[in-house]
Amino acid sequence: MSNEIEKLSGFVVVTGASSGIGLELARLAAKDGCDLLLVADRDLSAGKAACEAAGAKSVRTVECDLATQSGVDDVMKAIDVTQVDALIANAGHGQGHAFFDQEWHEIAHVIDTNVKGTVSLVHKIGKRMRDRNAGRILVTGSVAGHMPGPYQLVYNSTKAFIDDFCVGLHNELKETNVVVTCLLPGITDTNFFKRADMEDTRAGQSDSKSDPADVAKDGYDALLEGDTQVVSGFMNKIQTQFADILPDNVVAEMHRRLAIPGGGK
Numbered sequence: 001m002s003n004e005i006e007k008l009s010g011f012v013v014v015t016g017a018s019s020g021i022g023l024e025l026a027r028l029a030a031k032d033g034c035d036l037l038l039v040a041d042r043d044l045s046a047g048k049a050a051c052e053a054a055g056a057k058s059v060r061t062v063e064c065d066l067a068t069q070s071g072v073d074d075v076m077k078a079i080d081v082t083q084v085d086a087l088i089a090n091a092g093h094g095q096g097h098a099f100f101d102q103e104w105h106e107i108a109h110v111i112d113t114n115v116k117g118t119v120s121l122v123h124k125i126g127k128r129m130r131d132r133n134a135g136r137i138l139v140t141g142s143v144a145g146h147m148p149g150p151y152q153l154v155y156n157s158t159k160a161f162i163d164d165f166c167v168g169l170h171n172e173l174k175e176t177n178v179v180v181t182c183l184l185p186g187i188t189d190t191n192f193f194k195r196a197d198m199e200d201t202r203a204g205q206s207d208s209k210s211d212p213a214d215v216a217k218d219g220y221d222a223l224l225e226g227d228t229q230v231v232s233g234f235m236n237k238i239q240t241q242f243a244d245i246l247p248d249n250v251v252a253e254m255h256r257r258l259a260i261p262g263g264g265k
């Protein structure tokens with residue numbers, strides 16, 4: 001049974017839509033003429049204007065912290081009983097530096113945003129989709145989920161959760177018309193490194209960062225095709241396969257060099 005479709009239609013919820021990969025994903029849904037609900041924890045006016053300019057049928061916004069229950073509740077209140085045709089659960093952020101140099105509230109915010117907030121929205125909205133046997137869910141994981149991540153330890157572990165969670169959920173739903181796809185970006189040119197305080201690292205200073213528009217297109221196309229997951233970018237595909245076969249200690253050492261503070265100088 002092919003789950004391939006030409007384009008998205010109807011009502012699409014996009015989290016993390018104020019910048020980077022999420023803004024580009026929202027722009028693609030706008031080009032398909034969807035009704036949009038954009039979610040982020042800071043100013044969404046630019047995202048709203050960009051999606052209106054790209055042809056969205058309508059654009060509403062919710063500014064909330066998805067690391068909190070009240071943030072998730074705000075999104076569900078804004079959706080109310082409206083049928084969600086696609087959920088793009090992309091919001092996430094990292095945290096650089098050694099694990100014991102991080103403050104607990106920062107660590108908890110990464111876990112609560114990337115795992116609890118994301119999975120809570122997938123559960124609430126995905127269950128409605130399963131009950132009516134229709135809908136699509138794109139979740140932004142990461143190639144980092146395939147690597148033990150010294151100096152970005154908790155972040156990589158949250159993405160390991162998300163990467164596996166999506167493949168498992170896709171399988172659970174394989175006899176339904178509900179599709180779950182995971183997008184695994186590599187190092188991408190967004191606000192991510194600034195927010196994670198990793199601009200002085202080799203990853204943060206990499207001059208071969210992916211373009212967020214290309215990464216978004218890879219994820220969007222994979223969702224339309226009904227794929228389980230997509231690693232965006234040829235070199236990232238190779239890197240992820242190596243990370244899966246090399247001993248974990250070797251991969252951890254490779255990640256250490258990429259993420260150690262000051263390593264970019």
Ligand SMILES: NC(=O)c1ccc[n+]([C@@H]2O[C@H](COP(=O)([O-])OP(=O)(O)OC[C@H]3O[C@@H](n4cnc5c(N)ncnc54)[C@H](OP(=O)(O)O)[C@@H]3O)[C@@H](O)[C@H]2O)c1
Nearest residue numbers: 016018020021040041042066091092142187188190191192
């Ligand atoms: N950039 C990379 O190298 C890379 C690689 C692999 C995976 N990713 C993943 O790609 C996704 C998008 O990140 P990006 O690279 O596009 O970075 P970005 O430009 O910083 O975008 C992150 C988005 O998520 C939102 N967000 C973060 N924490 C939130 C929270 N607690 N509540 C609500 N919204 C929140 C941000 O909102 P505000 O800006 O308004 O705070 C922003 O809209 C993330 O899941 C990230 O982990 C990024």
